[in-house]
Amino acid sequence: MTDSLGQFEQIVLTAILxxxxxxxxxxxHAKVEELSRPKKxxxxxxxxxxxxxxxxxxxxxxxxxxxxxxxxxxxRHYRIEKSGEKALRESAKTAQRLIETITQALGGVAxxxx
Amino acid sequence: xxxxxxxxxxxxxRIVLLAIPPAARESVAGDLWEACQSPGQYxxxxxxxxxxxxxxxxxxxxxxxxxxxxxxxIFLGMGGPATxxxxxxxxxxxxxxxxxxxxxxxxxxxxxxLSSGAMVLLFLFMSIHPPFPVRGGVDSFTWLSLxxxxxxxxxxxxxxxxxxxMQGDRRKPLTAGTLSKDALAxxxxxxxxxxxxxxxxxxxxxxxxxxxxxxxxxxxxxxxxFVLAAIYLLLDSLPGMPAALDFVSLRAQYxxxxxxxxxxxxxxxxxxxxxxxxxxxxxxxxPAAANSLIALLNCVAVxxxxxxxxxxxxxxxxxxQEEIGDLDRARESF
Numbered sequence: 001m002t003d004s005l006g007q008f009e010q011i012v013l014t015a016i017l018x019x020x021x022x023x024x025x026x027x028x029h030a031k032v033e034e035l036s037r038p039k040k041x042x043x044x045x046x047x048x049x050x051x052x053x054x055x056x057x058x059x060x061x062x063x064x065x066x067x068x069x070x071x072x073x074x075x076r077h078y079r080i081e082k083s084g085e086k087a088l089r090e091s092a093k094t095a096q097r098l099i100e101t102i103t104q105a106l107g108g109v110a111x112x113x114x
Numbered sequence: 115x116x117x118x119x120x121x122x123x124x125x126x127x128r129i130v131l132l133a134i135p136p137a138a139r140e141s142v143a144g145d146l147w148e149a150c151q152s153p154g155q156y157x158x159x160x161x162x163x164x165x166x167x168x169x170x171x172x173x174x175x176x177x178x179x180x181x182x183x184x185x186x187x188i189f190l191g192m193g194g195p196a197t198x199x200x201x202x203x204x205x206x207x208x209x210x211x212x213x214x215x216x217x218x219x220x221x222x223x224x225x226x227x228l229s230s231g232a233m234v235l236l237f238l239f240m241s242i243h244p245p246f247p248v249r250g251g252v253d254s255f256t257w258l259s260l261x262x263x264x265x266x267x268x269x270x271x272x273x274x275x276x277x278x279x280m281q282g283d284r285r286k287p288l289t290a291g292t293l294s295k296d297a298l299a300x301x302x303x304x305x306x307x308x309x310x311x312x313x314x315x316x317x318x319x320x321x322x323x324x325x326x327x328x329x330x331x332x333x334x335x336x337x338x339x340f341v342l343a344a345i346y347l348l349l350d351s352l353p354g355m356p357a358a359l360d361f362v363s364l365r366a367q368y369x370x371x372x373x374x375x376x377x378x379x380x381x382x383x384x385x386x387x388x389x390x391x392x393x394x395x396x397x398x399x400x401p402a403a404a405n406s407l408i409a410l411l412n413c414v415a416v417x418x419x420x421x422x423x424x425x426x427x428x429x430x431x432x433x434x435q436e437e438i439g440d441l442d443r444a445r446e447s448f
Binding site for chain 1 (some may be wrong): 121127138140141142143144145147148149159162164165166167169171173174287300362363365366367369439442443444
C-alpha cells in the first residue's frame with residue numbers, strides 16, 4: 001500500500017508531472033503557485049516538500065550542468081518515480097470520488113470547484 | 115517563470131551562501147539567483163526560504179539513535195541544562211555537514227583550535243562544577259597543565275585527522291563525469307555486498323562486546339544498547355539488487371542506501387566508544403576525582419575521545435556526501 005499524500009504534496013507532485021523534463025526549483029515553485037491559486041506558496045515550503053518526498057522515494061533528483069543565468073550554479077532536476085505516480089493516481093481517484101459525491105448531494109447538478 | 119533581471123550584490127549573495135546548508139547550497143542559491151529581481155526582493159526571498167531549507171536539512175540529517183546516545187553522554191558528563199542546550203546545536207551542526215572532504219590544512223587548523231578551546235572550556239567547567247575539587251579559583255599549576263596538555267595534544271590530533279583525510283584521498287572516485295547503467299549497477303551491487311558483510315561482522319562483534327560487558331559489570335543501559343544494535347545489524351535486510359530500474363531511479367536508490375548506511379555507522383562509532391566514556395565519567399564521579407590531576411586527566415581523555423569519534427564521523431561522512439554529490443552530477447553514458 002502506498003502512503004497517502006498531503007494536499008501540498010499532491011500539488012508539488014502534479015507540478016513535477018506537468019513540467020516533465022523542465023522540473024526544477026524555480027519552475028516547480030511557479031507551477032505550484034499557479035495550481036494553488038489564490039493561495040501563495042512559499043519557495044522554502046516547496047523545497048522542504050521536495051526533500052521529504054525524495055526521502056520517501058516518491059521522486060528522484062539530480063544536478064544539471066551549471067548555467068550562466070544562475071551565477072554558474074546547477075539546477076536540481078526532479079522526476080516522479082513509480083511509487084510517486086501510484087500515490088498521485090490514488091489521490092486523483094479520491095478527489096474524483098469527492099467531486100462525484102458533491103455533485104450527487106447537490107441534486108445531480110454537475111459541480112465544478114471555482 | 116520568473117526571469118532574472120538582476121544579479122544579487124556579491125556581499126549579499128555571500129551571506130546567503132553561508133546561511134544555506136551545503137547539501138542544498140548549489141540548487142537553492144542558483145534558484146534564488148535566477149528569481150532575483152532586485153537586491154531587496156532577493157534578500158526578502160532568501161529570508162523566507164532559508165529557514166525552511168535549514169529545518170529540512172536538520173530533519174534529513176537527523177540520526178535519532180546517535181543523537182540519543184550523544185545526549186546520554188552529555189547528560190552523564192554535564193547534566194540536563196547542558197544537554198538541552200547542546201542537542202539542538204548538534205542537530206544544527208549535522209544540517210551543515212560538509213559535502214566534500216576537507217583539506218588537511220583546514221583539519222590541522224581545526225584540530226589546534228578545538229583542542230585549545232576544549233582546554234579552556236574544561237578549565238571553566240572545572241572551576242564552577244561542584245563534583246570537582248578545583249573550585250573558587252584554579253592554581254597556576256592546573257592552568258599550566260591545561261595549556262601544556264593542549265600543546266602536547268594538538269600535533270597528535272592534527273596527525274590523526276590529516277591521516278584520515280589522506281587515506282580517503284587515495285580511494286578511486288566512482289564516477290569521472292559519466293557512468294554507464296551497468297557500471298552503476300555493478301558499483302551498487304558491490305556496495306550492497308560490502309555493507310552486508312560489514313554489518314554481519316560488526317553485529318557479531320557487538321554481540322560479543324555485549325556478552326563481555328555483562329561479565330565486566332557494564333552499565334545495563336549500555337549492554338542493552340549493544341544487544342539492540344547487534345540484533346538490528348544482523349536482521350537488517352539490505353534492499354535487493356533491482357532488476358528493471360533505469361539509470362536515474364537506480365542512482366537515487368544507491369544514494370539513499372549510501373546515506374542510510376552512513377547514518378547507521380555514525381551511531382555505531384559513538385556506540386563503540388561509549389563504554390570508555392562512561393567508565394571515565396564514573397571515575398570522575400568516584401573517589402579518584404578528589405585528586406585534581408586525575409580529574410583533569412580524565413577530562414582530557416574524554417575530550418580526546420569525543421574529538422576522535424567526531425573526526426571519524428566527520429571525515430567518513432564528508433567522503434560519503436562527496437560520493438552522493440558525484441552521483442548527482444554523473445551523466446549516463448551509453
